[in-house]
Amino acid sequence: MTMEFFINDILYPLLNVVGVLVGAIGFGAVTIWIERRMLGVWQDRLGPNRIGPLGIGQVVADMIKIFFKEDWIPPFSDKVIFVIAPTIIMCVAMISFAVIPITPEIGVADDLNIGLLFFLAMMALGVYSALLGGFASDNKLSLLGTVRAAAQSVGYEVYMGLSLMGVVMLADSFSIRDIVEAQEDMWFVIPQFFGFLVFAIAGMAESHRAPFDIPEAETELAAGFHTEYSGMKFGMFFVGEYVGVVLASLMMAVLFFGGWHGPFLPPLVWIFLKTLFFVLFFILVRSVLPRPRYDQLMAFGWKVMLPLSLANLVITAGIVLAMAD
Amino acid sequence: MINVFWSQLRSLWGVLKHTFTKPVTVRYPEEMPYYSPRYRGRIVLTRDPDGEERCVACNLCASVCPPDAISLEKEERDDGRWRARYFRINFSRCINCGMCEEACPTYAIQLSQDFEMGEYVRQDMVFEKEDLLIQGTGKYHDYNFYRVSGKAVEGKDKGQAQNEAEPINLTSLLP
Amino acid sequence: MEAFTFYLTSAVTIVAMIMVISRTNPVHSMMYLVVSSISMAVIFYILGAPFAAALEILVYAGAILVLFVFAIMMLNLGHESVEQERSLLTPGIWTGPSMLSVILLGVLGFIITGESPQSPATSVSPKEVGVALYGPYLLAVELGSMLLMAGLIGAYHLGRPLLKKD
Numbered sequence: 001m002t003m004e005f006f007i008n009d010i011l012y013p014l015l016n017v018v019g020v021l022v023g024a025i026g027f028g029a030v031t032i033w034i035e036r037r038m039l040g041v042w043q044d045r046l047g048p049n050r051i052g053p054l055g056i057g058q059v060v061a062d063m064i065k066i067f068f069k070e071d072w073i074p075p076f077s078d079k080v081i082f083v084i085a086p087t088i089i090m091c092v093a094m095i096s097f098a099v100i101p102i103t104p105e106i107g108v109a110d111d112l113n114i115g116l117l118f119f120l121a122m123m124a125l126g127v128y129s130a131l132l133g134g135f136a137s138d139n140k141l142s143l144l145g146t147v148r149a150a151a152q153s154v155g156y157e158v159y160m161g162l163s164l165m166g167v168v169m170l171a172d173s174f175s176i177r178d179i180v181e182a183q184e185d186m187w188f189v190i191p192q193f194f195g196f197l198v199f200a201i202a203g204m205a206e207s208h209r210a211p212f213d214i215p216e217a218e219t220e221l222a223a224g225f226h227t228e229y230s231g232m233k234f235g236m237f238f239v240g241e242y243v244g245v246v247l248a249s250l251m252m253a254v255l256f257f258g259g260w261h262g263p264f265l266p267p268l269v270w271i272f273l274k275t276l277f278f279v280l281f282f283i284l285v286r287s288v289l290p291r292p293r294y295d296q297l298m299a300f301g302w303k304v305m306l307p308l309s310l311a312n313l314v315i316t317a318g319i320v321l322a323m324a325d
Numbered sequence: 326m327i328n329v330f331w332s333q334l335r336s337l338w339g340v341l342k343h344t345f346t347k348p349v350t351v352r353y354p355e356e357m358p359y360y361s362p363r364y365r366g367r368i369v370l371t372r373d374p375d376g377e378e379r380c381v382a383c384n385l386c387a388s389v390c391p392p393d394a395i396s397l398e399k400e401e402r403d404d405g406r407w408r409a410r411y412f413r414i415n416f417s418r419c420i421n422c423g424m425c426e427e428a429c430p431t432y433a434i435q436l437s438q439d440f441e442m443g444e445y446v447r448q449d450m451v452f453e454k455e456d457l458l459i460q461g462t463g464k465y466h467d468y469n470f471y472r473v474s475g476k477a478v479e480g481k482d483k484g485q486a487q488n489e490a491e492p493i494n495l496t497s498l499l500p
Numbered sequence: 501m502e503a504f505t506f507y508l509t510s511a512v513t514i515v516a517m518i519m520v521i522s523r524t525n526p527v528h529s530m531m532y533l534v535v536s537s538i539s540m541a542v543i544f545y546i547l548g549a550p551f552a553a554a555l556e557i558l559v560y561a562g563a564i565l566v567l568f569v570f571a572i573m574m575l576n577l578g579h580e581s582v583e584q585e586r587s588l589l590t591p592g593i594w595t596g597p598s599m600l601s602v603i604l605l606g607v608l609g610f611i612i613t614g615e616s617p618q619s620p621a622t623s624v625s626p627k628e629v630g631v632a633l634y635g636p637y638l639l640a641v642e643l644g645s646m647l648l649m650a651g652l653i654g655a656y657h658l659g660r661p662l663l664k665k666d
Contacts, residue, residue, distance in 0.1 A: 042343050045350040081527065113625055117554030121541075124562020128534065131566060135527060135573045143573070150570045154563055161558070174626050288340045289333060304326075 017108050024097045027275070028243035033059045035242075035283045042287045063235070071231035078136040085133035086226075086233045089126055089240035096122040096247055101177045103260045103267035115176040116168060119251065120161050123206055127153040129240070130208070130215055134225035145224025148294060149208065149215035155301045156205040156212075162309040163198035166191075166316040167255050180259035189256040194312040196256045198305055200281075203248035205297075207241055209282060211289040214297060249278035362464065365423045366440040368414055370433055370454065371463035378458065379433035379470060382409040386425035386434050394418035395425060406471070412454040416442055431470040435463040506546050513539040524585040526572045530565065537561045548623040 033048070033056055040047025051057035073079055099115040101107035112118060127150060134146025168174055170191060171182035179188075189196045205212040216224030223229075226237045253259060253274035260267030262274075292300070351358050360366075373379050382399035400410040425434045444450050462468070477483045484491040516536035523529035537560045544553035633641050 040348070042340050044343060044346055045348050046352065049352070078525075078527070081531070112550075113623075114550040114554045117551070117558065117626070121554050121557035121562060124558050124566075125538075127562065127566050128569075131569055131573075132527075132531075135569070146573065147570070150566055154566055157562065284337060284341060288336050 013108075016106060019106065020097050020102065020108055021094060023102075024094060024243060024246060025239070027246045028239055029059050029063075030056075031242045031246055031279055032062070032239075034279065035286075038280060038283045039287050042284065066232060066235040069231040071233060074137065074139075074228050076138050077228065078138065081132045082136035082228075083233070085129055085136060086229065086236035086240070088132070089129035090236050090243070092122045092126040092129070093240055093243040093247055097250075099176055100247075100250055100254055101180055101259065102271055106268070107177070111175055111177045114174045116164055116174045116179070116255075119176070120157070120164070123160065124157055126206070126244070127157075129237070130225045133229065133237070137225070137228035139228050141221045141223075141227050142225050145215045145217075145221050145227070149225055152205055152212065152214060152297060152301075155298065156202045156305075159198050159301065159305040159309050160202035160206060162306075162313055163195040163202065164255065165313050166195040169316050169320045176254060180254055180261070183258040184261055187256060187258040187261075192256060192312070192316070194308055195316075196252070198309045198312070199256070200252060201305065203252065204282065204285065205301075207244035207248055209241070209245060210286040211291050212297065214291060214294055217291060245279060245282050246275065249275045249282065252278045360438040362438070364438045364440075365421045365436045366438050367416070367436070367442055368419065368421075368425065368452075368457065369435055369437050369459045369463065370412065370457040371435055371459060371461065371465075373469040373471075374462055374467060375469065376460075378408060379431045380409050380412065381407045381431055381433070381470065382412075383407075383430060385428040385430065389424045389428040391422060391424065392418045392420055394420075405477075409454060412457060413451060414457060415451045417447055417450040432463065432465045432468050437463075506543065509539045509542045509546065512536075513543065524582045526581065526585075527569065530569045530572060533568075534561050534565050537565065551624065551626040551629045 036058065037047040037055065048055040048058040051061050073082055096119050098108040099112050099118045101111075109115075130149035130153070131146055134142040134149065137143075167179060167188050170188060171179040173179065173182075182188075208215055213224075215221075216226065218224075221227070226234055229237060250271070253271060257274050259274075260271045262270035265273075371379055380397075382397055384397065384399070387393075387395040387397055394415045395413070396415075397412040398410045399407050402408055421436065423436050426436050429435075442450070471481070513536050516532045516539065519532040520529045520536065523532065537556060541553040541556035541561075544550075544556055
């Protein structure tokens with residue numbers, strides 16, 4: 001084994017994997033702090049500002065607190081599934097980062113020829129977290145939250161998938177790296193604006209973020225599907241949600257806003273800035289919009305989002321065919 | 326449909342403008358927010374301008390107190406004035422409603438702006454008369470009950486106080 | 501290496517399938533069904549059909565099985581159903597099907613040992629799948645979409661709001 005082999009075939013991929021994982025979790029954790037500070041700014045108050053400079057140590061303090069809390073498993077619950085459920089959302093969110101190219105050099109399996117489908121499949125598996133967590137809790141509030149989560153997620157997955165097909169047609173590939181490279185001249189948000197709109201809304205709904213936090217609507221259902229969870233298991237649901245926010249933001253930046261492409265600055269900085277922009281957008285939407293009623297959500301999905309994404313698909317396909325001739 | 330989207334976008338913009346507004350909250354222990362003179366905080370017993378206790382142990386505050394936090398007992402001094410033998414407020418019951426202040430005929434009991442009353446022992450929340458009495462006159466600087474009331478005390482007969490008319494002669498028929 | 505991963509995932513699939521049948525708690529057996537469909541997706545990927553693999557997870561694990569779990573959850577089957585399942589798993593009931601399965605296994609072994617199995621040389625890209633579907637198999641796609649349309653209209657008919665009597 002030569003030194004060169006060691007560096008190129010072992011050390012570099014290993015650094016790549018570890019870097020992407022740590023980056024994703026780190027960004028997810030910092031997003032918790034960013035959200036609390038920015039909600040404070042937009043609600044004319046200060047937000048957490050005690051621990052560390054600007055209160056950035058709040059995340060660490062919360063984690064320490066949550067580790068030392070009692071990790072209670074309800075005696076009436078289905079114990080195995082109760083423990084498995086919160087791990088699913090973390091695993092699924094982390095695995096999804098594998099297919100996303102961060103920069104031309106960084107990315108784990110980013111030239112997978114079905115990268116986008118892989119991302120959608122992982123999003124689809126993420127439903128099981130809420131579904132099993134709510135089922136295993138054996139609690140009526142959890143069950144109600146689960147019912148909402150399942151219907152909402154299965155529905156919004158459809159629009160998420162359909163909205164991305166326009167991008168696939170323009171880039172002529174399911175590989176996310178090819179999609180980013182196809183955006184060198186023009187970001188796909190311009191030809192695919194409605195696709196972006198649908199994807200942004202569906203991404204919010206998929207990560208159960210306000211205003212789509214109907215499965216965990218705390219004014220109606222205590223905490224929805226994770227009512228019975230405490231300690232680190234709740235922490236995994238919590239961090240999983242924020243990693244999901246980072247994932248959705250990163251996908252928006254990568255699929256519609258040109259990924260690492262940008263003038264002057266290095267690619268890593270560009271993708272970071274774009275992702276941060278969308279994370280802030282998520283937080284702004286959370287601080288502004290009220291939660292819709294459940295039937296309003298479903299009606300909006302099936303009567304607005306689905307026709308919009310289908311029309312976008314058909315028109316894009318027509319234009320692509322006409323241009324190809 | 327268009328209206329729905331427009332109102333959402335307008336509220337997004339409206340909140341985004343708050344990025345540059347000053348926060349209304351302050352970093353509390355370092356900076357104190359403004360408290361109005363009428364803030365209802367810890368209860369104090371005040372003295373009149375001569376330095377005497379204003380409280381005449383009339384028990385109105387105790388009877389009006391909704392959570393029954395006030396307890397006191399009357400004693401009569403040699404000069405004929407009433408005073409409280411003990412005056413006790415249990416601040417772990419007190420709800421800072423200010424009704425005792427309203428009921429007080431002599432402006433003795435008043436609510437101050439102080440609210441930092443955390444204690445580790447529940448019993449420390451029970452304030453005795455020595456704890457409640459302050460050296461000043463509180464919100465009403467010139468008021469002295471015995472100078473305006475219709476009660477004879479040492480050095481002043483009925484009707485001799487400020488703004489006070491002579492008592493009506495009950496045995497006379499003249500107006 | 502490829503053969504090893506193939507046999508490993510196959511073993512996972514078979515074990516998961518056996519667990520699907522033998523579990524008495526319906527939600528647990530649904531979980532094993534999810535695992536088996538994911539491992540089947542991995543097999544598809546190894547055999548050079550990544551598009552089918554992605555659709556296996558997206559459609560089966562991500563949508564259809566979610567609805568299965570959903571329905572089972574809503575039925576709220578308690579301990580009675582576990583008892584009932586246990587009574588169904590007596591040897592008298594499962595010997596017949598397992599004999600038939602053994603015969604099928606023997607046939608499978610005969611086929612595999614008779615001819616050398618072809619290892620997949622090419623990987624089928626999503627584009628080729630699309631070209632095949634909308635070229636030679638267009639009629640099948642159209643028929644399938646007709647069937648889905650019929651299902652959609654039927655579901656709408658069943659779920660329509662009841663007409664007001666006036």
